[in-house]
Amino acid sequence: MTEDLSQAPADPTPADGQELSTLLAHRRQKLDRLRELGVDPFGGKYETTHDPGPLRDEVFAEGLHVRVAGRITAMRDMGKTNFIDLSDLTGRIQAFVNQKELGDEAWEIYKQLDIGDWLGVEGETFLTKTGEPSVKAKRITVLSKSLRPLADKWHGVQDPQIKYRQRYLDLVANERSRDFFRKRIAMVAEIRRFLQDRGFLEVETPMLQDVPGGAAARPFQTHHNALGMDMYLRIAPELYLKRLMVGGFTRVFELNRNFRNEGISRRHNPEFTMLEAYWAYADFEQMAQLVEELVCHLAEKYCGGLLIEHRNEDGDLTKTINLSRPWRRAPYRELIRSVAGDDWFALSPAERRARCGELGVEISPEMEDYEVTQQVFEKLVEEKSIDPIFVTHVPKELVPLARQNAADDSLVDVYELIINGAEISPGYSELNDPDVQRERLEHQAGGETQKVDEDFLLALEYGMPSAGGIGIGIDRLIMMLTGAETIRDIVLFPQLKRRDG
């Protein structure tokens, strides 16, 4: 292996074998030929009048004089007439390339083009005999020669290694992927607009933190050379957003990346996008209302309504989520009783463990009694709930940092929103008593190596307004709304294990 590599010529991927080198050589030959013809194969400025997708699908009319550009994604060679598709993320438009229309000189240039090249086409629009909106090429401009072949035009990129590491190839080849990301981009922009319309200010707070706080998670560690100090990538923006509320930002949000040093799975990427929003003088029930409005707004605007259909790659319907309002609200204990028996909370801890066996819920001996109940909740309620449920009346053990309910101090003023078998968003009535907050944080820090953020506690002593707060896992929300079965399909460059070199 090593010898082969050292003897190989200046081929960028000698290991790919002889066949690929042949394909590469053909494209290099055409590159040279373009230069002989006095054409810069890597183009330059090209002013377009339209993008391919909108020209074909929105504003098309016959007889327009247009200049469009895109990547050649299909070539249908009929001899003296060729039909080619020019594509980008906006869509595609067909160009009609005819030797007589183009002239012999430009035709010779055209003959050096391949699928994958970027091309500008100028000419009149017309409809072909089959009714396809097209541009009759009068002039062509080479914008970039592609020196490597694209994936199979029909099956697209299937290899997950290529799909995620070389996302650009996936985006060129797979309409499903393009659609996921167009929707994600539109939805994220709409979330910002939705909150801004309600008077929320978007801010950016530190991702490099001295004391990582605001969530229970293991952080990534890094180091600042000039300051000579270890630092952490944030696990949540919460403690900084609350400082801003102390400073008078009464409606504030941040929509950006957080980092958690944990396992990777279908639902977990080590860096993920989260929305956190805080609303002064509100409580968790108003936050629930806000989330419900927001998610329904997105569904109606980008998913065609409140029935969200999930389909697999073959287009078969796999799941339907009904977001019709109002969303169900149910107390934690009631949900447990409905799946584990009305007598669940009357049982002894030992009896509850025995019941888990009957229910097929796996538990481990080290679990506390409330964790046994939580396990039942996760397996039999959360994972099986497709339509939205706001889980309320949550026991305080599960959310130790939340504000206690005024009437029942075994509960906290929190909701947990479950959709599509996963927690999408928690909402809180925020704790703003600095003494209670200190107590909780110090207690939490006692068991872990976690430090207490003294600057945050100091800020609270100056007075943070009462407030409601929410977090929304944006990646999981997008998965739910688009039907993506893995987080990798809606994160442009998901984290992968390093490839062995």
Place this chain on the structure above:
RNA sequence: GGGUGGAUAGCUCAGUCGGUAGAGCAGCGGCCUUUUAAGCCGUUGGUCCUGGGUUCGAGUCCCAGUCCACCUACCA
């Protein structure tokens, strides 16, 4: 960590009972002036993941390893 499945042409995939490697796409050559997975004729292209083993003979069976996907566990 445990389990299941997978790795064959540049891409997407077949490969029967163990008998000398196949298709479509892409490429190359030819025909074709309204096609759209264009079509037709011809053609190039292989370390069947790696290393052992069984066998007259291994893509195929056995063992070990590497990588990938999914499930599960851990973490929270």
